[in-house]
Amino acid sequence: MPRISPLALAGAALIGGLWLAERVRPLRRQTHDTSTRQVRNVALGLGAMAVVSAIEMPLLTQLAKDNLRARRGLVQVLPLPRPLQVIVGVAAMDYAYYWWHIATHRVPFLWQLHRVHHIDPDMDMTTALRFHAADMVVSLPFHVAQVVLAGADPRILLAHRRFFNASVLFHHSNLRLPGRWDERLSLVFTTPRMHGVHHSKVPQEMNSNWSSGLSLWDRLHGTLRRTPQDEIDIGVADRASLADLSLGNSLTAPFRATPQPLPPGNVSLR
């Protein structure tokens, strides 16, 4: 019988547990047909995952080995004990992603790609997969800089990837945590309520809650915003966001002109 690693089991438990939990305790009311959305999201995700596994991870793993060999980057030059090296390395990579996420909204051609993720009119675990394959290709120079500047070695790279992937699945999920657990967890991590605000059509709400792992970065930069979830209109306020939802249009959308934003009257401002 093949041996299953405890981490693979933990990953499967997280995915299965979240999948069940967001059905039992939904956070926001879904507005579109769930199965159609999920099939599209998973199909897009397969393209993105192909780029990550065929190009991104082999490239970053080689860079991480070079960091260790050449004592290159932040954690390699700091005199830290090993466990602290992993924590500082993962945190440094997470902080770099905070700025990259802002760039994907502010730089027009990056937004054309990131918009494909945001036009999902509802959120659940599959929204975490909804990324264009070309987005993964265009992000490569950022990931190279992220790994080299942080000085991530292969163990730090792997630890960051596991933390990031688990966090992205969790904070996109439509899970209503019991009691005040979302608020408590958001003291350290990005939670479904926090990230739901970032997926709002309202520009002031979308331009907040940029963190993808630790919530510290939004606290540090004053970009943390809390909005009641039943007031959030998920999606992008432009004229083509719903037409671009189909798989074919999602794939071609980044290569067409940026759609006109809807007039402010069509987006509720709070």
Ligand SMILES: [Zn+2]
């Ligand atoms: Zn975003």
